[in-house]
Amino acid sequence: MVRFEKIGNTYVNVDKIRSFWRDSTKDEILVVKLDDGEVLRTHDERGGWQSAISGYEHIVQVIPCIKPLYVRYRGEDGNECESPVYYMGLCASGDIRPLEICGTEMVYFSDDMSNFIGLYSETLEEERRTDFE
Numbered sequence: 149m150v151r152f153e154k155i156g157n158t159y160v161n162v163d164k165i166r167s168f169w170r171d172s173t174k175d176e177i178l179v180v181k182l183d184d185g186e187v188l189r190t191h192d193e194r195g196g197w198q199s200a201i202s203g204y205e206h207i208v209q210v211i212p213c214i215k216p217l218y219v220r221y222r223g224e225d226g227n228e229c230e231s232p233v234y235y236m237g238l239c240a241s242g243d244i245r246p247l248e249i250c251g252t253e254m255v256y257f258s259d260d261m262s263n264f265i266g267l268y269s270e271t272l273e274e275e276r277r278t279d280f281e
Contacts (some may be wrong), residue, residue: 150193151228151240153178153200156190168201203240205257210247211236218263219258230271233258 152159155178164183171177171189178192180201192198198207218233223229235247237257246258246267258264 151206153197155188155201157195158188160188162201162203165201166260168198170198177256204243206240207237207247207255208239208240211238211244216270217246218268218271219248220262220268221261222265230268231258233267 151162153162154160154177155229160180160182166181166183168178168180169252170192171179176191178197179186180190182188185195190197200259208229211212211233213236216234218230219233220228220230233246235249237247237255238247248258250256
């Protein structure tokens with residue numbers, strides 16, 4: 149699979165990356181070693197490039213859910229709310245992540261939200277019903 153990511157000011161084919169790590173002396177520096185021995189260094193204080201290189205945010209396949217799953221969020225009032233998930237995304241890193249489809253063009257990772265709690269196979273209502281039985 150050919151995928152290019154921008155590291156600093158250079159686009160690099162991720163298939164040519166041998167390894168990457170955080171500089172031990174300066175944690176915000178990302179070091180990338182290519183298979184030809186070249187070493188690239190770039191400022192990466194938020195971990196964005198490290199995420200991009202690993203493929204954590206790069207969808208390679210969309211998987212429909214046979215039965216909807218439910219992503220739960222914590223609302224501003226502290227209560228839990230939920231939203232159905234009909235698709236999962238297989239990412240280049242191997243992670244399978246819940247997708248939220250907004251309209252016809254917008255796709256988001258549900259687990260990127262700061263108030264994300266988790267992914268469940270039952271709704272809150274179904275879960276409450278089984279608690280009382």
